[in-house]
Amino acid sequence: MNVKINEDWLAVIIAFALLILAVVGVITPAWMMF
Amino acid sequence: MTTAKVPAKAQSSNNLVGFLVGLAVVVVLAFVARWLKIQVYGANLPLGIPGKALEYPLWAALVGLIVNYILKTVNVYDFMKSGFRTELFLKVGLVLLGAGISFKVIVTAAAGAIVQALIMVTAVYFFCWWLSGKFGLPDTLRAVMSTAISICGVSAAIAAAGSVLAKKEEITYVTALVIVTALPLMVIAPLLAGLMGLPEPIAGAWFGGNVDTTAAVVGAGTIYGKTAQQIASIVKQTQNALIGVVAFLLALYFSVVVEGKKERPSAAVIWQRFPKFVLGFIVTSLLFTFGLIAKDPGAAIAAMKDWAFCLAFVCMGLELSAGQIKKMGWNPIIVYLIVTVFNTILALIVSYLIFGWLFPAKL
Numbered sequence: 001m002n003v004k005i006n007e008d009w010l011a012v013i014i015a016f017a018l019l020i021l022a023v024v025g026v027i028t029p030a031w032m033m034f
Numbered sequence: 035m036t037t038a039k040v041p042a043k044a045q046s047s048n049n050l051v052g053f054l055v056g057l058a059v060v061v062v063l064a065f066v067a068r069w070l071k072i073q074v075y076g077a078n079l080p081l082g083i084p085g086k087a088l089e090y091p092l093w094a095a096l097v098g099l100i101v102n103y104i105l106k107t108v109n110v111y112d113f114m115k116s117g118f119r120t121e122l123f124l125k126v127g128l129v130l131l132g133a134g135i136s137f138k139v140i141v142t143a144a145a146g147a148i149v150q151a152l153i154m155v156t157a158v159y160f161f162c163w164w165l166s167g168k169f170g171l172p173d174t175l176r177a178v179m180s181t182a183i184s185i186c187g188v189s190a191a192i193a194a195a196g197s198v199l200a201k202k203e204e205i206t207y208v209t210a211l212v213i214v215t216a217l218p219l220m221v222i223a224p225l226l227a228g229l230m231g232l233p234e235p236i237a238g239a240w241f242g243g244n245v246d247t248t249a250a251v252v253g254a255g256t257i258y259g260k261t262a263q264q265i266a267s268i269v270k271q272t273q274n275a276l277i278g279v280v281a282f283l284l285a286l287y288f289s290v291v292v293e294g295k296k297e298r299p300s301a302a303v304i305w306q307r308f309p310k311f312v313l314g315f316i317v318t319s320l321l322f323t324f325g326l327i328a329k330d331p332g333a334a335i336a337a338m339k340d341w342a343f344c345l346a347f348v349c350m351g352l353e354l355s356a357g358q359i360k361k362m363g364w365n366p367i368i369v370y371l372i373v374t375v376f377n378t379i380l381a382l383i384v385s386y387l388i389f390g391w392l393f394p395a396k397l
Contacts, residue, residue, distance in 0.1 A: 011125030012314035
């Protein structure tokens with residue numbers, strides 16, 4: 001099956017997944033230090 | 035010439051490998067850009083330039099450009115280019131940026147941004163349309179170029195091209211022009227703003243109205259300061275929201291006036307072309323405003339935002355295709371450069387009046 005997703009929505013999904021991981025403490029500031 | 039048929043399955047797995055390799059190259063280059071930024075940050079450079087003036091967007095675009103040249107020289111660029119996703123990384127970064135901006139700031143800045151966007155888009159679009167007509171450029175190229183320069187570079191060029199059925203070469207040509215001018219502007223605009231002593235909100239509004247592509251707008255804002263980055267992003271996203279309206283009006287004009295068709299394009303294109311990631315940006319800002327993002331997660335999100343932008347700037351350098359520009363001669367380049375100067379001066383006046391006087395953004 002070939003599923004196509006709009007890039008805008010894909011960006012929103014990725015950003016919210018990262019945001020949730022940060023909020024629940026899986027991704028920490030030290031780990032992501034830029 | 036004989037051509038061998040490649041089975042679809044092999045082609046698809048080859049594409050996936052190319053995408054993954056390209057993505058890996060982008061990630062490695064982002065680490066290199068970050069390393070370069072750290073090395074230079076504390077140093078004093080020649081001509082008294084402080085190292086911290088050279089922020090990561092500059093290094094990321096630079097390493098992207100160098101590796102772009104190397105990959106093309108050794109003929110592996112096409113294999114991995116599907117992994118170079120400037121727009122995707124940029125949009126992820128912008129949604130995450132919302133998680134650090136109070137919704138009150140967005141509302142305050144958006145009021146000025148809407149007025150600025152309406153003035154800038156209208157004035158720059160029609161100036162470019164008129165000037166390109168004087169230089170005898172084809173209508174489809176005029177439409178794509180005018181939309182790209184007045185709204186938001188690459189994505190606006192693609193949206194306009196869909197509305198006026200422009201040739202593929204015209205899109206790649208305008209896209210290349212956008213990046214070639216946006217990359218130096220990303221560095222020059224903050225330097226000029228510093229020389230003029232512009233406050234950060236006004237400088238941010240200027241970058242948002244003047245620099246052609248969203249990635250370079252964010253880059254210029256990042257180089258100038260945190261507030262400049264926030265205001266530049268809000269102003270540019272407000273401008274981006276007009277893509278759908280312009281795409282619809284262009285489709286209507288080309289269908290009715292140029293092609294003489296009776297059927298009208300659907301207004302649904304306004305929603306189809308609306309940049310949906312802006313909605314994500316607003317929601318993350320609301321989460322931040324209602325205190326749902328604590329200090330530690332907030333710091334992690336801010337760092338991820340910087341990583342996403344860094345990946346986008348690397349891709350911007352990687353995606354530059356200067357070879358396209360040679361193909362169409364000098365006339366479109368002259369038009370583009372004159373309109374860029376017009377855009378830069380007008381945006382400075384308009385942002386000064388709006389963000390310095392009419393709607394001063396208080397952060």
